[in-house]
Amino acid sequence: RLAKRAGLSLGHLRISVVTTAKYLIPHWLGEFCEQYPNIEPEFQIGNRAEIIQRLKQNLDDLYVFSNPPRELEIEAEFLTHNPLVVIAKQDHVLKDKHNIKWHELYYERLLMRENGSGTRFAIEAFFKNKNVKMQNPITIASNEAIKESVMAGLGIAIVSRHALNHMAPGNLIELAVEDFPIPNSWYWVLPKGKNSSSAAKAFQAHVNQGLSEQVNLGAP
Ligand code: PGA
Incomplete structure (x- = not known):
């Protein structure tokens, strides 16, 4: 069991993350709150465009993006x-x-997240970069609804592997498509010059430490 650090009063922890990161962060938030029972977390989830709006308004202590908005003055850490x-x-x-x-899949219906989604942004950039023609997608504004639709035979999709693995309906598979997976990463993001709260610093350290231990143990 984790040792409780009841003596530390860290206050609020406002975290905003893009929808793909909602498969990762709650796991660490649970452990963290057990260690720091005095903390009051507020956890917001949205697509990239929505989290950018929150970042611009400086509403949160910490943000997680996979495609940090480089047009804004930010600090991003892997x-x-x-x-x-x-x-x-x-x-x-x-x-x-x-x-x-990819051309073998060209006549399949492609299900994609909405405009404003970082996943969609990364997929479009990938196809453009490779100079590969992408079919016109059907837009579905949720990772979960996309998985359900693929399962129901509506088409194929490109999603975060974390979205596939976590809470995925059993009968979905990953196809071995050339040049895939599209490499992508999550970043901690803060407005440039913003002083991180002590709760945010402690949470970031907790997650980074946990992930490095997983890597050392050979976890995926
Ligand atoms: P989103 O999240 O597709 O919900 O915007 C993705 C991301 O940027 O990873």
């Missing part, structure tokens, strides 16, 4: 990897194939 993978229904015709080329 948190961990967030690879984006192609998902399909488990009986997909290419399920056992290696090195699938």
Whole structure:
């Protein structure tokens, strides 16, 4: 059991994260609150555009983005990897194939997050960079609804591997598509020059420490 640090009065901890990070942060928040029972966390989740608005208004102590808004004056620190993978229904015709080329999937319906989503932003940048033609997507504004729709046979999608693994309906798979996963990472973000609260500093240290221990133990 974790030792409680009841003596430390760290106050509020306001964290805002993009939707993909909601699969990661609560795990660490639970442990952290056990260690620091005096802390009062407020946890906000939104797409990239929504979290940028919060950042601009300086509403929170700490932010997590996978595509930090470089056009703003910010400080970003690497948190961990967030690879984006192609998902399909488990009986997909290419399920056992290696090195699938994107053009083999071109006639599939592609389900994508809404404009304003960092996941969509990263996917569009990837296709543009590779000079690969991407089909017009069907927009679905939620990772969970995308997973359900793929499971129901509506099409394929590109999502964070964390979104696939956490709380995923059992019958989804990752397809082995050439050049995938799209490399992507999460970052801790603060407005430049903002003094981090002691609660935010302690939480950041707690997560960084936990992740480095996982890596040392060989966890994914
Ligand atoms: P979002 O989160 O797609 O909900 O904006 C993603 C991100 O930036 O990882």
